[in-house]
Amino acid sequence: MSYFMVDYSGEGPWASKDENVSTWEHFREANRRDQLVNGSWDTLDTLISNSLVACTFGLICHVRRVHLLLQFDTMNRRVVMTLAAVLRDTRPHCLRLAFYRIDIDIVLHMLEHVLYVRDYLSDLELRLNISEGSFNAKQYLDDLAHALRLSKITSLRIELVCFREQFVSVPTECRKRCWQEFRRDYCIMEDTIRATDIRKSAEHFIATLPDLGYIEIMWGSCYMPFGLDGGGVGINLDVGPEVLDIPAEDHPDEWDATW
DSSP, X not given: OOOOOOOOOTTSTTSSOGGGHHHHHHHHHHHHHHHHHHOOOSXXXXXXXXXXXXXXXXXXXEEEEEEEEOOOOSOHHHHHHHHHHHHHXXXXXXXXEEEEGGGHHHHHHHHHHOHHHXXXXXXXXXXXXXXXXXXXXXXXXXXXXXXXXXXXXXXXXEEEXXXXXXXXXXXXXXXXXXXXXXXXXXXXXXXXXXXXXXXHHHHXXXXXXXXXXXXXXXXXXXXXXXXXXXXXXXXXXXXXXXXXXXOOEEOOTTOOTTO
């Protein structure tokens, strides 16, 4: 394969604007033609990208695990079409999808109605990043279980992460410790997790998704934005029906915390 056409210039060709659509489509078709003429891989283990760039790659080979950050777009229809195209191109067994609170509704819609997710995906990982607005963990988990009720997913990992502190500056160095403690006490994620029976939510997923045999629900506060410091709970039906505690996780160095 000779090249991939992807434009990373700062002039805005990857912004969510209608006038850029022809550029994306041109690059996608050019990349697919190049692979057909010059050859492509038989199989790739992992693809890590945002959803728009992954669509523009136009891959014609199978990818076992697709790891995407959902590209923001003002048009929901285009978000759905982009993700559906990536899944058709790569035919993954596992999809990891990271997204922000603003995209919860469109993600739930895609999980319920995109055919590949419903009929073919076996492993699903969802990372929800909270950086603005209010959030109700119980409502989100209930809606997610409903959206996936017809899927054939066997393994599900749900991550809930708060980033709100990253958008608030510390007033002064001498007040830093008190400010951080205040933010920790009132972290939106910690607050909503305390109000939610996460163990019962895990059991609800097992009861709702007919093929699900493994689930993890993890969460992290804004006090430690680069990890899942809250730990989580999980069920592995190969071991038993009990809900087990999962220890906190740190992300490795150089890891983009939002993904």
